Amino acid sequence: MNYLVTGAAGFIGFHVAARLCAAGHQVVGLDNLNHYYDVNLKRARLARLLALPGFHFVEQDLCNLPAINSLFAEGRFDRVIHLAAQGGVRHSLEQPFAYSESNITGMLSVLEGGRHHGVGHLVYASSSSVYGLEGSLPSRADAPAGHPVSLYAASKRAGELMAHSYSHLYAIPTTGLRFFTVYGPWGRPDMALFKFVRAALADEPIDLYNQGELARDFTYIDDIVEGVLRIAEQPPEGCPNWRGEADASPAPYRLYNIGHGEPVRLEAFVEAIEQALGRPVRRRLLPMQPGDVAATWADSAPLLATTGYRPQTGVREGVKAFVDWYLAYYRV
Template sequence: MRVLVTGAAGFIGSKLSEVLLARGDEVLGFDNLNAYYDPRLKQARLDRLLPHANFRFMRGALEDSIALGEAFASFQPQRVVNLAAQAGVRYSLENPRSYVDSNVVGFLNVLEACRHGDVEHLVYASSSSVYGANRKLPFSVDDNVDHPVSMYAATKKANELMAHTYSHLFGVPTTGLRFFTVYGPWGRPDMALFLFTRKILAGEPIDIFNHGRHSRDFTYVDDIVEGVVRTLDNAPAPDAAITPSAGTSNAPYRVYNIGNDQPVELLRYVEVLEQCLGRKAERRLLPMQPGDVPDTWADVDALRRDVGYSPSTPVEVGVARFVAWYREYHRV
């Protein structure tokens, strides 16, 4: 297939592109390589893809409808995976407008391009953040998600609503995937595992919010990408027999959780990292941060049932692989 991957220089997008290329697909990567975190890491991910004969790259932002339109017109993708977004819960408290530009205006441009380009299936990144103040565990796609606690979460909820509108009005098949705390080699420097590793190796204290009483459904990147590919290959179809719910519709629209289905307490996560590094962390226990939630846990039964999704990487294995990559990449 011809697959357009937005955010192809990102953590998940680069790994997804690698897997799609390995199975014989043609991939057009689209990314603006912005400076939200070190662009050198993004370029290093991209450099691993550029030598492949079936990979092309275009630099541009989602909110630039002209650049995005040129990408669609020149490549004529059959399927699209939209992973480009302004990420980060905490940054959304400081710079909310960037989230509207990328995640709302940019996503509208993607939907319009898919509509006019007769794209067979759009898979897009939503987030576990949409569950907001929900205290019922595990999180189910049938749960109410009308109480986001960050602007980032609000834009991801908006994406789901916008996608349904295009599926309903124009028949664009769309699937939203609510990612749960993805980690692994080539990960984002603003994520806890990257921050903790750097500080522990430097002998600096690490900040542990909510006094370590968080639990997270940490999901290894390979498991995430396997689920994305399976989803991409299974486009939803309209079905008048379906009784619509929060995650389903009569339209060609679906929303799924994609996580490990095995929540781990943050303090245990830190213990595993300490073991892999061979060093103890100096822990600075702090209260809950604004915009954060105490626990996440993905109910992935629907994704298992519909596409055969089966996450299999425990944190002990995933963190060890990250540490090995980190030491090699940073020559530590």
């Protein structure tokens, strides 16, 4: 099949594109290689992808609407996996317009591509952050929407709402995937695991917000990739379109969580790092950060029901894989 993977030089996009190429698909990877974090890491991921058969790279910004329109016109994509975005809850307090550009205009540009040139299935990344502070745990994707407490979360929720309206109006099959704290080899330098390991190796303390009283449904990258690919293979069907005609012209729209399905206390996560590094880590306890939530926990039952897949990798194994990659990549 013909795939477009946006954000292909990013953490998750890199792994998704690599798996697709290994399975024999044709993959166009798009990325603007921005400098939000170490661009050399993005280039190193990209170099690996460029060595794979079936991979073609397009350096482009999603906000360049004519270029994205031409890409869709030429690409005739069977599947689009839209992962490009401006990430980071805390950064969204400092650089708000990066979020309206990449996450809202960028999402719209992908939806417009699908509208004008067709796409068999648009799968896009959303986030556990859309649940905000309310609601019971585990979070269910079919529960009434929460209220995002950061601009990042609001922009991801906006993406879901735009996908819904385009599915409804133009019968584009879309599936939104709410990822829960993804970690693993080739991970992001702005995320906790990367920062903790870097600090620990420099013998600096790690910062634990909310006095360390946080819990996250940490999800290993291979579990995310498996969920994304299984979902991508199964476009939704059978929802009513804007005329309410269930069968004539379906307007398919779905949302799933992809999370390991178990909240892990930050302390247990740090212990897994200590075990993987074979040394103790100093902690610095700090207050809760604005925009953050105390706990996340995915209800992954619908993902299991649709795809037969249940995320499998626990934190000890996953953190060890990250640490092994980190030590090798940075030649520590």
